[in-house]
Amino acid sequence: MGKLTIWIVFAAVLLVLPQIFDSVLSLSIFTQMTIAIIFALSYNMLLGQGGMLSFGHAVYFGLGGFLAVHAMMMIEFETLSFSITLIPLVGGVFGLLAALFIGSFSTHKAGTVFAMISLGIGELVAASSLILVSFFGGEAGVSGDRTFGPPFFGIDFAQDDHVYYLAAAWMFFAVLCMYLFTQTPAGRMANAVRDNPERAEFIGYSARRVRFISFAMAGFFAGIAGGIFAVNYEILTEENLNAATSGRVLLMAYIGGLGFFIGPVVGAVVLTLINSLLSNYTDLWMLYLGILFLLTVMFLPRGLTGLLMMHRVAWQLGRMRLLLLPYTLTAIPGAVFILGMIAMIEMSHAEDAEFVYLGLALAPAGYGSWALLLSVTAVAFFILRRTLPRLHEAWAEANTLPRLQGHKDGRP
Amino acid sequence: MSLLQLQNVCKSFGPTQIIRDVSLNIEQGEKHAIIGPNGAGKSTLFHLISGRYKVSSGGILFKGAPIHNLEPFEITRRGLARSFQVTNIFPLLSVFENIRCALLWSMGYKYSFWHLLSRQTALNERAEALLEEIGLFERRNIPAGELAYAEQRALELGIAIASGAEMILLDEPVAGMSRSEAKNAVALIRKVTEGRTLVMVEHDMNIVFDVADRITVLVYGEVIASDVPEKIRGNPRVQEAYLGETSHA
Numbered sequence: 001m002g003k004l005t006i007w008i009v010f011a012a013v014l015l016v017l018p019q020i021f022d023s024v025l026s027l028s029i030f031t032q033m034t035i036a037i038i039f040a041l042s043y044n045m046l047l048g049q050g051g052m053l054s055f056g057h058a059v060y061f062g063l064g065g066f067l068a069v070h071a072m073m074m075i076e077f078e079t080l081s082f083s084i085t086l087i088p089l090v091g092g093v094f095g096l097l098a099a100l101f102i103g104s105f106s107t108h109k110a111g112t113v114f115a116m117i118s119l120g121i122g123e124l125v126a127a128s129s130l131i132l133v134s135f136f137g138g139e140a141g142v143s144g145d146r147t148f149g150p151p152f153f154g155i156d157f158a159q160d161d162h163v164y165y166l167a168a169a170w171m172f173f174a175v176l177c178m179y180l181f182t183q184t185p186a187g188r189m190a191n192a193v194r195d196n197p198e199r200a201e202f203i204g205y206s207a208r209r210v211r212f213i214s215f216a217m218a219g220f221f222a223g224i225a226g227g228i229f230a231v232n233y234e235i236l237t238e239e240n241l242n243a244a245t246s247g248r249v250l251l252m253a254y255i256g257g258l259g260f261f262i263g264p265v266v267g268a269v270v271l272t273l274i275n276s277l278l279s280n281y282t283d284l285w286m287l288y289l290g291i292l293f294l295l296t297v298m299f300l301p302r303g304l305t306g307l308l309m310m311h312r313v314a315w316q317l318g319r320m321r322l323l324l325l326p327y328t329l330t331a332i333p334g335a336v337f338i339l340g341m342i343a344m345i346e347m348s349h350a351e352d353a354e355f356v357y358l359g360l361a362l363a364p365a366g367y368g369s370w371a372l373l374l375s376v377t378a379v380a381f382f383i384l385r386r387t388l389p390r391l392h393e394a395w396a397e398a399n400t401l402p403r404l405q406g407h408k409d410g411r412p
Numbered sequence: 413m414s415l416l417q418l419q420n421v422c423k424s425f426g427p428t429q430i431i432r433d434v435s436l437n438i439e440q441g442e443k444h445a446i447i448g449p450n451g452a453g454k455s456t457l458f459h460l461i462s463g464r465y466k467v468s469s470g471g472i473l474f475k476g477a478p479i480h481n482l483e484p485f486e487i488t489r490r491g492l493a494r495s496f497q498v499t500n501i502f503p504l505l506s507v508f509e510n511i512r513c514a515l516l517w518s519m520g521y522k523y524s525f526w527h528l529l530s531r532q533t534a535l536n537e538r539a540e541a542l543l544e545e546i547g548l549f550e551r552r553n554i555p556a557g558e559l560a561y562a563e564q565r566a567l568e569l570g571i572a573i574a575s576g577a578e579m580i581l582l583d584e585p586v587a588g589m590s591r592s593e594a595k596n597a598v599a600l601i602r603k604v605t606e607g608r609t610l611v612m613v614e615h616d617m618n619i620v621f622d623v624a625d626r627i628t629v630l631v632y633g634e635v636i637a638s639d640v641p642e643k644i645r646g647n648p649r650v651q652e653a654y655l656g657e658t659s660h661a
Binding site: 183184187191192194195196199203204205206 | 462464483484485488489493494496500501502503504505509512513514516517518521522523524525526527528529530571572574575
């Protein structure tokens with residue numbers, strides 16, 4: 001499949017999705033996803049592509065968003081007159097300006113120095129947003145109305161699906177631009193500086209300047225995401241530029257996979273789903289998110305995308321079927337184990353006398369339910385361990401190149 | 413006028429003087445070797461010339477202009493490139509990308525984010541030609557960090573010469589190689605530095621006397637001799653300070 005085909009399919013998916021899942025909730029989730037995808041990809045320009053660990057990327061998202069709300073208010077009060085479709089660009093420009101200023105001193109060094117400066121700036125901006133009430137609106141934030149200004153081909157963006165299509169169009173444009181950036185001299189040198197800043201200087205590039213360019217770009221696209229957020233929610237508060245938002249975008253990029261362009265997209269989709277769906281089922285969704293992050297860091301350093309990409313060799317060799325049975329055999333006790341763990345976590349958190357889990361009535365106060373869950377989980381864990389050697393074997397076989405196998409061992 | 417002039421260069425780290433009043437001229441087209449016992453300051457001298465360290469006093473002129481206050485990337489842009497004693501490549505980038513990145517500045521791309529690399533035919537062809545030259549064309553798509561040691565050394569050399577620099581500093585280019593690998597590496601160095609000025613630090617005397625048309629001997633940060641190989645061989649001070657030692661080894 002050619003690269004052009006991928007982009008066409010991507011655009012088609014964006015167009016068709018809200019036709020298939022047309023509920024209010026799914027539309028809202030899709031719009032959230034577009035925002036998260038741009039934000040996470042812009043973050044990965046720093047961390048994955050440029051080797052800069054930032055704890056304050058929400059600053060550019062938030063500042064862009066706040067300026068976008070102010071621009072919306074100016075349109076409402078007719079100080080300015082332009083189409084609401086350009087609001088994300090306003091966010092982008094101010095994200096860029098903020099990044100140009102802060103990047104001018106924060107990109108001298110990567111590593112710990114950069115991380116600490118980003119943390120400091122993040123705290124500084126979040127704190128001042130509560131103090132500078134006239135601009136940031138204090139704890140209540142600032143709100144606007146997206147339905148003013150000249151209509152865009154008769155559309156006034158009063159409806160949610162209009163907002164989705166606007167967000168999707170900007171997202172497509174932003175993702176395309178960020179992808180193309182990775183294919184330019186500045187984008188490639190960002191990788192080189194990430195790998196070895198010293199050597200980059202000896203092939204004629206200032207590592208600092210290379211980082212600065214990536215940083216400015218990342219600020220621009222984060223600002224666009226903030227601008228779309230402003231159009232979608234019509235309100236921005238301190239929450240949108242504080243450390244929690246900066247942390248969430250780090251989780252998205254990391255869980256998705258830093259080493260792949262598509263990684264943060266996967267992370268943004270998964271985390272948006274967890275955020276908006278899982279939170280309907282359990283109060284403890286943040287805990288599960290934390291566990292997912294820990295497991296990713298420990299076992300999947302290349303993220304969820306890396307997990308998929310691991311199968312490329314087996315796929316190319318046409319040996320995926322070798323993995324099918326071992327995977328199923330491991331997945332069944334694995335699923336039971338995970339469900340058992342979740343049941344115990346949820347039960348310890350339950351307040352009522354009866355706790356219904358997967359149609360099973362459990363009594364959090366009695367020993368019987370605990371003993372049942374413990375034993376089921378333990379047995380599942382035991383069986384899970386027993387299935388692993390077979391999985392390892394199948395994995396090795398599926399990934400052995402044809403010319404290397406079958407000479408010495410005389411396999412049966 | 414000499415291509416590179418070192419004028420009374422001194423370098424101290426705290427109270428320790430590493431380079432003591434070194435003055436040296438290197439002419440256009442010369443193949444110059446710097447030798448000396450361990451700790452003589454050879455690598456430090458390279459770091460001073462290439463801008464990694466700043467001189468404590470004295471001056472360094474390249475093509476007649478002072479470079480001792482410039483950053484490494486500014487020196488590189490003026491046509492003075494170097495390799496490193498410890499392999500210093502971009503490990504996660506492919507072999508091809510390593511070479512292509514090394515070509516970018518000299519081909520005028522600067523910090524462009526408006527050129528698509530895949531469309532730059534001249535750049536890509538030159539990268540491929542260079543890969544052929546250093547013998548890594550077959551390996552171009554694997555991450556540079558996965559190359560074998562001798563291959564990484566070849567890539568190290570390739571990155572250094574890619575910019576088309578007039579002067580190339582090679583810091584122990586064959587260190588850690590077997591005899592046959594070293595022999596290939598020397599042939600490669602000869603080929604790719606043809607018509608350029610070469611300064612190398614090297615321990616292997618066979619290679620030094622084979623490649624260099626002038627040799628500078630550095631002992632405890634001081635130049636004790638700088639001459640053509642035949643005269644260096646016969647120089648009693650050099651024999652005492654350096655060659656005498658190695659002949660016992």
